[in-house]
Ligand SMILES: [Ca+2]
């Protein structure tokens with residue numbers, strides 16, 4: 588089976604995985620009850636016990652506590668790229684480091700006995716020189732690219748491991764796994780086949796996230812945002828915003844199935860200005876703005892101006 592793994596081991600060992608394929612809040616509203624997680628929402632526990640509790644939470648009223656156990660959830664995707672985000676908190680240094688011995692493991696990281704974050708680069712654990720604080724929630728973002736066979740790891744929006752070689756015999760994610768040898772907490776786990784909204788790590792602050800620069804330019808700061816792309820004169824930044832290819836003609840498409848009804852594929856966090864003009868010799872004016880995840884707009888017919896032209900402008904917030 589396909590496997591990508593995220594091990595949170597207090598040891599946070601992560602091995603990563605892709606629409607949202609898995610969004611787990613550990614909340615009652617999502618069908619999770621306090622108590623053992625095994626068997627709830629498809630979670631499987633091995634090598635110990637892990638339970639949902641109310642004492643230590645990052646968001647809402649419940650979070651998962653893992654203590655001497657491994658927690659796993661299958662995920663599946665047809666996409667070769669996966670974005671994973673979760674909140675984690677440890678309560679002390681681990682007594683031992685985890686073994687990551689599954690050859691189909693794609694990406695994994697953990698906290699070592701010195702509280703340093705360690706990431707797997709292929710089969711080799713590499714100390715990232717970054718400390719995991721105790722008793723403090725930290726947000727981790729993992730980006731895995733199975734085309735390039737590389738992955739990125741960030742903590743609280745700062746990339747701490749970039750372009751790490753990805754060891755996998757698979758072409759996409761199969762599961763997410765979290766384990767810990769001492770009490771550790773996990774909340775707000777989101778696994779998706781698209782960029783997750785809000786806060787994608789952007790090391791050079793050029794508004795193009797690290798994952799995109801890595802994917803198309805081979806390094807997390809390698810793209811020059813304002814340079815013209817090979818796509819119809821758009822800059823690289825504009826191709827990223829529109830969600831189109833930077834190296835080939837790939838127009839942003841919106842369809843017009845019925846009069847006044849526009850449809851397009853929205854990108855995370857984008858705003859879309861719907862602009863209109865009665866004739867191409869006149870300026871376009873913005874008649875409405877809609878926000879991701881909405882990818883549709885229906886105009887109200889104006890009997891005074893029965894014909895005209897629409898334009899859609901994608902932008903960042
Ligand atoms: Ca929660």
Ligand SMILES: [Ca+2]
Pocket residue numbers: 789790791792793794795796797800807808
């Ligand atoms: Ca950037």
